[in-house]
Amino acid sequence: MSDLIHPTAIIAEGAVLHPSVSVGPYSVIGPHVQVGEGSRIGPHCVIDGHTRIGRNNQVFQFSSLGAQPQDKKYAGEVTYLEIGDGNTIREFCTFNTGTAQDGGITRIGNDNWIMAYVHIAHDCQLGNHTILANNATLAGHVHVGDWVILGGLSGVHQFTHIGAHAMAGFSSHISQDIPPFMMVDGNPLAVRGFNVEGLRRRGFSAERIRAVKAMHKLLYRQGLTLQAAIAALPAIAEEIPDAREDVALMQDFLATATRGIAR
CATH class of the missing domain: 1.20.1180.10 (Udp N-acetylglucosamine O-acyltransferase, C-terminal domain)
Structure with missing residues (x-):
């Protein structure tokens, strides 16, 4: 086993980790997981399912990535979680695989800054360069464009789309699509302006x-x-x-x- 993988970590047979990948104490990595060059998995993480993680990602402690979707229709089909390159995934995040009722893939792009306790549900599509603050929650089938910022404790209703460069303030309740560039907050949600800064x-x-x-x-x-x-x-x-x-x-x-x- 690589010196970068702590001896208490459990790496299932079949998992594919680049030699440069580090894995912290007591983390568990399942048999269908792939992790790319330079990525770092912290302690006490669980990465399962058919999950592919790209290069230079950092996953902090206690995150759960690739568990089966929280969808009662899920019947054990093979579905996927794909995470791109250069993402920061902070503590206690939960990302689920997709469902057969959609494309079967939950997809995270590149260079995203995802803070603690963020939940990304089945079949979500997250673009590049986004910021999801603490406790932001995406229900199933949500699409988030590039450069979007979601404030802490925001909730996004299933099937909602958020356009590129949009920004949602703290504790926003998002149940309608947000056009690109717009700045919103509140419950009920209201457009306050556009994201000029x-x-x-x-x-x-x-x-x-x-x-x-x-x-x-x-x-x-x-x-x-x-x-x-x-x-x-x-x-x-x-x-x-x-x-x-x-x-x-x-x-x-x-x-x-x-x-x-x-x-």
């Missing part, structure tokens, strides 16, 4: 931010119906060509929203 930090130009502000105004400040606001979005892309991709992101999100958007 986050966009600045990510290098958005003044013109692109102006376009996002215009989209926010159409959706939330002019008293338009949703259909009328959607119809007016292309004019923003025409006026501000640098923001064409941002407008397209909003259009695509609104076209596929299934739970109604927070308004």
Whole structure:
């Protein structure tokens, strides 16, 4: 056994760990688990199921990754948990595998900062560069876009989609889709503005931010119906060509929203 794996850790036959992987005391790793180069598994972790963890992840103590989904329809089918590269997963996190009723995969992207006690349920799709603060909870089938920030103690209803660059404040109750760039909080949930500071930090130009502000105004400040606001979005892309991709992101999100958007 590698010097990087503590002698009290239990690694099942069949598990595939890169030689550079470290595993702390009393952790248990199941037979269908793969862990990539440079990843570190802390003490007292359980990693089970058909779970694939990429490179340079750090999993802190007492986390449970890859357990079967908390879904009464689950009947023992082979389903998966996939975790990308460069993620930080803090204490007491629980990520479950997918279900046959969806794609069968719970997927975590790259460079996510996931704080203590976060739960990511079956079939969730988490993008890249997100921050999930302590006790954020995602029910099944939730989709979270890139650069999203979820405040502590926030709860996300099953099948809800959260668009890229959105931000939810502390203890938000999220049961409707949140369009890209928007900033929300509360119970009932309300849109408070758009995530201007986050966009600045990510290098958005003044013109692109102006376009996002215009989209926010159409959706939330002019008293338009949703259909009328959607119809007016292309004019923003025409006026501000640098923001064409941002407008397209909003259009695509609104076209596929299934739970109604927070308004």
